[in-house]
Amino acid sequence: MDLTHVRTMWAQDRASAALGIECRGVTHTDGLGAATASMTVTETMVNGHDICHGGLIFTLADSAFALACNAGGAPTVAATCDISFIAAARLGDTLLATAAERITYGRNGVTDVTVTRESDHVVVAEFRGRSRSIPPSAQA
Numbered sequence: 001m002d003l004t005h006v007r008t009m010w011a012q013d014r015a016s017a018a019l020g021i022e023c024r025g026v027t028h029t030d031g032l033g034a035a036t037a038s039m040t041v042t043e044t045m046v047n048g049h050d051i052c053h054g055g056l057i058f059t060l061a062d063s064a065f066a067l068a069c070n071a072g073g074a075p076t077v078a079a080t081c082d083i084s085f086i087a088a089a090r091l092g093d094t095l096l097a098t099a100a101e102r103i104t105y106g107r108n109g110v111t112d113v114t115v116t117r118e119s120d121h122v123v124v125a126e127f128r129g130r131s132r133s134i135p136p137s138a139q140a
Helices: 004-011 014-018 052-070
Strands: 022-029 032-041 075-083 094-103 108-117 123-133
Touching: 004 022, 004 052, 004 094, 014 052, 022 052, 032 052, 052 075, 052 094, 052 123
Parallel strands: none
Antiparallel strands: 022 032, 032 094, 075 123, 094 108, 108 123
């Protein structure tokens, strides 16, 4: 599968880059995308409870979601997403977001993302995103 579209999208993702989110891999097999992304929690990412801000964990999961659902080559955006926070992440933790498209139908898809702590593989969050492909002319 040609991953040019998703690699171009990732290269232009300034939000993920600003947070230090790295793409560790993208695949597209049997019509479904998968991706892994990582982020190390820095001191500007912790909240008043001295744990990683949930919005930044969401952003990491959303970035992996974007990689996975765009791996098929069609420009694809989030329609809805939700997240369940399971365990805390702390300063210095490296988080891994592993995304897998579960199904695509028409212009729609469902992708699950599991965020874990790299050091001990504890699940930090579970994220589900629903995607919608858009016509290239709708990008603006």
